[in-house]
């Protein structure tokens with residue numbers, strides 16, 4: 204329990220790993236001495252507003268890049284050391300067992316030599332006594348090896364789990380633009396193959412003849428050789444080392460052949476996946492022949508890389524033997540002549556045979572380990588490179604940290620996330636977090652006040668030269684519906700993304716009941732805004748769990764889930780599914796129809812009960828029957844909430860309390876349907892050209 208409590212005290216440190224050093228000194232200077240004047244440094248705004256202070260470069264963005272201090276590396280030696288230190292007992296056991304098993308291994312050739320000497324009568328020792336000693340060695344070596352491997356492996360698995368969780372957490376708290384920049388595949392690669400390479404560098408190098416064991420065997424063998432025969436050791440040692448290193452280097456140079464065989468196999472599997480997942484498209488275009496030819500090509504290149512691989516494998520195999528044979532031959536020649544000259548005993552030469560084998564394999568293993576290390580350093584560099592130069596989303600990260608700090612839950616999962624990160628700066632973060640306002644306040648504000656976009660300017664971070672919104676003003680009156688219309692590319696979805704706080708305005712501000720939304724952290728903000736998209740994304744869990752995701756941190760009762768489903772017109776179809784609420788919806792909800800997915804998403808939002816609702820063309824992809832069911836559910840959902848609807852259907856637009864027409868990055872027209880028609884402006888022409896009247 205004490206352990207768990209101490210783990211809890213460092214909860215949230217993974218966030219700090221990213222946050223440490225991120226907050227500009229300017230910002231901190233504003234926060235530290237003035238915690239009572241809360242938002243002073245965090246949020247900027249009009250000078251007249253008492254809660255806003257000096258410009259905060261992080262908020263105001265572009266002009267302040269030079270002041271930003273970027274977060275430290277995700278994976279550093281310091282972090283690895285801290286994580287390893289947590290398992291010091293196991294590490295100590297590993298070191299002791301490693302020394303033990305290496306000692307056993309290195310003693311074996313000595314005893315083999317003695318064995319031969321006893322046999323030829325050159326050593327006055329009882330054979331059984333000697334055999335019992337050898338027996339003890341043979342028993343101890345595997346036992347100590349098991350202890351070493353189990354402990355080392357356990358430590359490294361634990362370290363890797365923490366690192367994985369931290370890298371995942373670090374990705375999760377990045378700004379949305381990070382996800383614009385990197386493809387999902389690249390991020391998946393970081394967490395699987397790159398971290399996998401770091402994992403393998405230990406887990407695949409703790410076996411005999413690799414890693415630490417190989418290193419200790421090489422060092423130990425050379426020392427013993429010198430003790431046994433100072434004349435023979437330098438020549439033989441050098442020869443074995445040289446031959447083994449050359450062979451190992453040649454074998455490493457063939458690694459690309461092995462890799463290309465792996466890649467050829469991966470492209471076969473890609474081709475199969477693509478063909479069968481798009482089978483209806485293939486069939487409808489008569490593309491079978493093309494797919495077969497494509498597959499044939501992949502198979503042929505797999506075949507040729509397989510044959511090449513076979514040749515290299517056999518050469519590699521033979522070369523290892525050649526290395527051993529050369530070393531043995533040298534030993535027989537040099538050692539034999541010394542025995543004949545009476546300078547060396549037969550037993551010592553017999554021991555040398557054992558050491559020749561040990562040295563040959565250990566050196567090759569060591570070269571392989573160094574090769575693996577090179578790949579691992581490259582992987583770490585890739586991971587750190589992805590996170591260098593990018594900023595975490597502070598408003599999200601601090602909120603998340605505060606939330607987690609409030610939780611009394613102590614379980615292994617929590618420890619995994621918060622183990623081993625940097626513990627300093629805790630006070631700093633707490634003060635910073637206290638600068639944000641409380642969530643209960645936010646809820647009441649959002650239920651009672653208007654949501655306003657005030658002089659909002661915005662460019663997407665990856666295309667900062669193109670201004671999408673330029674001085675946009677829009678007020679969403681509390682509890683009413685605003686329809687947002689405009690031509691394609693006018694910026695409607697951009698407004699939604701700003702309201703959801705996926706991005707922050709480059710200039711201007713968004714307020715709720717007069718409060719700048721940036722005074723609230725993003726996890727709190729997420730709770731008061733519900734978004735229903737045209738293509739709602741469901742998780743590949745059960746229907747019930749998807750609805751309960753509306754309140755992801757709460758234990759939602761089945762009754763509440765059913766209540767929400769009923770209100771969303773989803774209950775009837777759900778209970779007709781094979782396992783009712785426990786039916787799995789498939790990947791991204793693929794086992795359900797578009798309308799069914801939509802209604803589950805609405806039930807999810809109903810459960811969430813957020814005061815602000817955003818509907819992004821929620822019904823435009825549905826047929827008439829589905830649409831009326833979904834529309835019913837939506838009407839229920841919109842009741843009493845501040846709603847923004849991006850709608851292409853005239854009926855939805857007509858029923859809105861106000862219509863805002865977005866054009867050239869501003870709201871060009873605002874009013875009711877009839878007011879705007881009477882204006883005979885862009886809205887009237889949109890309606891006239893049927894682009895707003897699909898039904």
Ligand SMILES: Nc1ncnc2c1ncn2[C@@H]1O[C@H](COP(=O)(O)OP(=O)(O)OP(=O)(O)O)[C@@H](O)[C@H]1O
Nearest residue numbers: 383663665666671690691692693694695696697698
């Ligand atoms: N992530 C992004 N990065 C850079 N530019 C973007 C991004 N998303 C959208 N844009 C650009 O912003 C502009 C406005 O796009 P937006 O999606 O807001 O338009 P819209 O009015 O919703 O259009 P539609 O009705 O076709 O969905 C477009 O020119 C688009 O290319």
